[in-house]
Amino acid sequence: MKNNISNKKFTGATRYVLDNELASIVNVSMALEMPLLLKGEPGTGKTMLAHSIAESLAMPLIVLNVKSSMKLVDALYQYDTLTRLNDSRFGDSHRDVSNMEDYIKMGKIGQSFTSKQRNVLLIDEIDKADTDFQDDMLDVLDQMEFDIIEIDKTMKAVHRPVIIITSNAKKDLSDPFLGRCNFHHIAFPDPKMMRKIIGVHFPDIDSNLMENVVTTFYRVRKIDGVEKKPATRELINWIRALKSDHDFKPKTLIKGDIPYLGVLFKKSQDYERAVEATSRGHVI
């Protein structure tokens, strides 16, 4: 399997701009077979990274979206009692009622383990779940196996998936959790990086527009008291909006006249603040 890994190196994908630092961390984590924990403010491309890893390694991607109410077993498997009860009553299905295994459905982690092909497992927003969930899950990922209690069977991973975990939280995860992951913090892209990112999404963008858009974007990000600052996603959508507006001229941005603020600021309070700040004129 090791040869297999070293042949496959992550070098970036078509829609994702990768810095060297991150690329080497991804590769080291893959080689060490350790989950990679990504932290960073929303919109820095944590989730996108997993998508692009999957794309560039040509592996299927399995996404586990963590919810606050989630229990670990939900992510592993589900024992469908109701269907079984129903089948035992009517007996008209192709399933074998006496075989409990027919009623076990795999959850996302289960799917990733049982898949015949090596895959990328993205565990998105782990911070939403409580600490017990996180620690228990790491046990499973560490051992690469879990038990199905109902049928007393141990499921082992066919191939060790590439595991990416993301977290938005400002606070740290628990120590045992961190001990088993590699860690990377994705900083908000600087203007230079942002230009590259825009270039990837809009290959034919006018350089004048690009400059004005980027400057304005970093200026509006500095508006005080905004709860949710616009991130990359908002910027991309905003450029899309600007491009589709034929009356729009990049020059107006320099003057402080910023159209479609609603695309950048999505909370009503933030929007009002932004409107107020920009309408004051040239300086934000």
Next chain:
Amino acid sequence: MFIDFFYSLKNAGIQVSPTSFLTLQKALNMGLINSLDEFYTSARAILVKSERYFDIYDQIFAHRFEGAELPEYQGFEIDDISRAMLDEWLKDPRTLAQALDMDEAELLQLTPDELIQYFKARLNDQKGRHYGGATWIGTDGSSPVGHSGDHPGAMRVGGVSRNQSAVKLALERRYKDYTRRGLLTQDMVGEALKRLRNMIPVGPEDRVDIDKTIYQTMKNCGEIEIVFSKSFKDRLKVILAIDNGGWSMDPYIPVVQTLFDYARDQFKDLKICYFHNTVYDVLWEDPARANKPIPVKHLAAFDPQTRLILVGDASMAPYELMAADGSIHVKERSGKPSIEQLKFLAQTFPHSVWLNPASSQMWDYTPTSTTIRRIFPMFELSLDGLEEAVRHLMAK
């Protein structure tokens, strides 16, 4: 290899574990790391588990591998602060004498330099961890991210003394944001708080109750009847009010930090607010206690079943508690002494406790904590104390 590097990280306060160090060795052996740049990023990903420490990591790395000097902030900051305090104290020698546990006459005989020396000596007695932490220019242009927000430990001054009052000035210029600082360990707080739960059925009836379904089905002679029930959720409302001002609370930051982090995790409906020494007209939603005030009287509109947990050392000058204008914040002058506000809170929320990080043996030495104990049941912020507090909070 790199054992020195590992220990310098550890000594600087980064929580590096031997396991992670071995992982790094493994990565080196596997030939994954072929340049200093790669070593920089890989070692960071493997050893350092929080962006809070990236800055310190950069400093150590530069020191180890590129011969940079480790910065020395200590002297400057202490001087800066002590000088500012000195200015203030010279105007008000009595408070200073009280704070330093000296006689006023004795104090007046000291020269300013002697005074600073004396103060520093006291600081040095109690100085715990201390990491430099302003900015550092990263190596190879990989400038550190997330400069830990504030100065991650600009200076920690140990508590001036156990039963001393705060001095106004020094408090105004500093604040602690418990969300971001300190080390998070001690599962014991979590264990104790886990019992603080109030599970009630909520939401739509969408959970199949297997036992009841089987029972009903049997009753119907095998005709399936599926019984749904609501799922149980924790709906306990908690207000956690933390004293985050003043040096008297400084020694307790790690333990309060733990409480705070766990509480955030545990309670879905948790309001965290801050106060300084005691509660006056308002509580603050922001740790800096400047922008988001919540008037205490508004709390009357809250569910009286809300559990109110106050955390503080309850140690202050008696007038701060008793006098109508006792607040050390000039803006808070409603004419109600703090003690009235505390009584109001205790009446509004019958399930309330005061957690005191100071050891219970010390409580009797601070008159204010004796007074507060008459209003709120007071418990020590220790495992035992927490358990008792939780028991008290859950009592009907």
